[in-house]
Each structure stands twice: as C-alpha cells, then as structure tokens.
Amino acid sequence: MCIFCDIINKKIPCYKIYEDDNCLAFLDISNDANGHTLVIPKKHYENILDVEQETLNHVINCVKKIAKHYVDNCGAKGVNILNANGKDAEQTVFHLHFHILPRFENDGFSAFPKLDKNKQTLEELQNKLKLN
C-alpha cells in the first residue's frame, strides 16, 4: 500500500496543482512553507535510486514547470527543490517525490542544515568518492 498511489488513484483527496499523463503535483499536507508542493510520477518508483530515466525526466520537467510558474506568476522570489532517498536520508513516503518550497523575502527559514566541519579532508573525500 502506498499513500501517493492512493492519491493518484483518487482514493485519497489532494489539493491538486498540476497533472499530466505522467506526473501529479499537489500541496503537501503539512501546509508549512507557503505553497509547499510535492511532484510525483504516476508510475510507482521508490525513489531516485530505482526510477527509470524517462520517468525521472518527466518528473523533473514537471518540477521545473511548476517552480517557474510559482516565480513567474505566483509571487515567489525563488524556490528550493528537496528530495529524500532512503530511510536514513529522512524519506518517509516511499514513492518518488520532489518537494518544491517557494521562497519569499524574509520568509524566516533555511532549507539547508548548518553542519560542523567533516573530519575527512576534501582530498580524502575525493579519493574515496570519485567516479571517474
């Protein structure tokens, strides 16, 4: 059972912002950041680690369309796009989704955590992490 599939199948209502053949965008139930929106593919994938590329392309196009709409037509001054993949990355709903947080001057929150310095140097990290 997946709560976002239930929203797509209209078993659970949502405040819809946009829909096309592949994607659905609706307001996050938290109603915290002004206009906090979730964008999801209609096909169920758990997250970015298992989604097939074509579906991801559709979803990210939709994210851009809505982000631009919020800035061009709805008064937002910018947007943060957030996405969690996996339990330890704080994903709580295991259907791929991107959060759009519209941002306004002096809106009083930061989308980025303030972290202490990592113990490993950038060189050590590069050696450990580089892909090619």
Ligand code: 5GP
């Ligand atoms: P995550 O923590 O997985 O990145 O984000 C899941 C988001 O889904 C949370 O921000 C949460 O508020 C939202 N959410 C959970 N259940 C529902 C629901 O039934 N309806 C809507 N609109 N949002 C939901």
Ligand code: ZN
């Ligand atoms: Zn689902």
